[in-house]
Amino acid sequence: MLLIPDCERQFDCNMRFFRKASHAQRAIVISDEGIVTLLDGDLRAEYEYKLQYSPQSIYTCTISPKGDLLAIVLDKGSHLAILKAQGELIFEEKISVPVEQDDFWIEEGFQSCFFDLDGLRLWCARKYDEGYSVEFQIRDTASWQVQRYASLDNSLGSSQFSFYPHPENEIVAVWAAAGQDGQQVYWLYDNGNRIHLVEIPCLKDTNPPVFHPGGGEFLVVDLMGTLKRYTFPDCHLLGTCSSPWFEEDYFNGTVCYVSDDKVLANTEEGRMYLVDLETMVVTEEVIVRGYEPRPVELKSLGNTFLCGVLESTQPWNRDRVFSFINGIFSPEDLPKLIIFGGSELFCAKSSI
Numbered sequence: 001m002l003l004i005p006d007c008e009r010q011f012d013c014n015m016r017f018f019r020k021a022s023h024a025q026r027a028i029v030i031s032d033e034g035i036v037t038l039l040d041g042d043l044r045a046e047y048e049y050k051l052q053y054s055p056q057s058i059y060t061c062t063i064s065p066k067g068d069l070l071a072i073v074l075d076k077g078s079h080l081a082i083l084k085a086q087g088e089l090i091f092e093e094k095i096s097v098p099v100e101q102d103d104f105w106i107e108e109g110f111q112s113c114f115f116d117l118d119g120l121r122l123w124c125a126r127k128y129d130e131g132y133s134v135e136f137q138i139r140d141t142a143s144w145q146v147q148r149y150a151s152l153d154n155s156l157g158s159s160q161f162s163f164y165p166h167p168e169n170e171i172v173a174v175w176a177a178a179g180q181d182g183q184q185v186y187w188l189y190d191n192g193n194r195i196h197l198v199e200i201p202c203l204k205d206t207n208p209p210v211f212h213p214g215g216g217e218f219l220v221v222d223l224m225g226t227l228k229r230y231t232f233p234d235c236h237l238l239g240t241c242s243s244p245w246f247e248e249d250y251f252n253g254t255v256c257y258v259s260d261d262k263v264l265a266n267t268e269e270g271r272m273y274l275v276d277l278e279t280m281v282v283t284e285e286v287i288v289r290g291y292e293p294r295p296v297e298l299k300s301l302g303n304t305f306l307c308g309v310l311e312s313t314q315p316w317n318r319d320r321v322f323s324f325i326n327g328i329f330s331p332e333d334l335p336k337l338i339i340f341g342g343s344e345l346f347c348a349k350s351s352i
Helices: none
Strands: 007-010 015-020 027-031 035-039 045-050 058-063 069-074 079-084 089-094 109-115 121-128 133-140 146-153 160-165 171-177 183-190 195-204 217-221 227-231 237-241 251-257 262-267 272-276 281-288 294-298 303-307 310-317 320-325 336-341
Touching: 015 058, 027 058, 058 109, 069 109, 079 109, 109 160, 121 160, 133 195, 146 183, 146 195, 217 251, 251 310, 262 281, 262 310, 310 336
Parallel strands: none
Antiparallel strands: 007 336, 015 027, 027 035, 035 045, 058 069, 069 079, 079 089, 109 121, 121 133, 133 146, 160 171, 171 183, 183 195, 217 227, 227 237, 251 262, 262 272, 272 281, 294 303, 310 320, 320 336
16 A cells, blocks of 8 residues: 655754654654744644753653643653643642662652543652552642552562553553563553552553554554454453564554554564454555655675664554654654555544
8 A cells, every 4th residue: 555645844953752642633842952842733833932941851741632731750750840831830849869860760750641631630650669669640730739549569670651541531551661571551540539550461561552442442562573452441352463574574563543444553674564453464565655665784684675764653643643754764864754644544433
């Protein structure tokens, strides 16, 4: 399948952070110079401002669905700050963390944050005891105070946590990633009175779940590069798709539903393929005009192979996806964002 790009944006600076709002056509870019740019659905800049903080001090960040709030974790996890549009500070909380803590691997303090799909709650992960204890907090966006929290004794120890919302906005998946020590997925369910935390045994050593927009199923990729399809919430395995390329290539964990019976899946070599969900078989390759796979010479092995130009394809809206140019082709060039899709790639989605 050959597609034509819908829109493109060439950035004139290096990006330190790019964050897409969940289920909304907005994204924010923070440059190495500390310039914040909010992009609309067609990649036009809605506004720009300069951060009052050094971009090098920022560990992570997230934006609200409307794009009017930016939450950032900085200063080695000791500082949580909430900014309004144009950079106005409306809340901050500072805590003590070990002085010797690494800038890029937080063991104690704020480690991640995420606005839920209606923008009314901010989830935060705060780590204690060298990462072996984690507190998942819910803060309302009126007072920004902690309303409820759930605690986890983290057997993986040195893990990094990230949030992935279920479309119905009642459950959030949390992915604990500890590199070679393993990965684990948990469900967090907030009933308004308390947060229930459940470990999902079948989602050990997988990538984070990708939920169907209807909410009735999800996909993961395991350590062997096998794509797996499960029902939600009971996690019944519906099917698997192993790499048809044997050891030459495999699924890398970036997948996107394009219809009720097809997904777009990326591979480790940057190629994009459609997978039929009923048969769990790769049906065809997806190529974007002007960004066709290119030959790359691997000198250590003495051979040449085709590598995809676009990487980490993810949903932009209901019928488009976005991707960045793979830096191995022109590492000296500045980032470029591509949006493509449309009716050729997407079909109508119904609830499952």
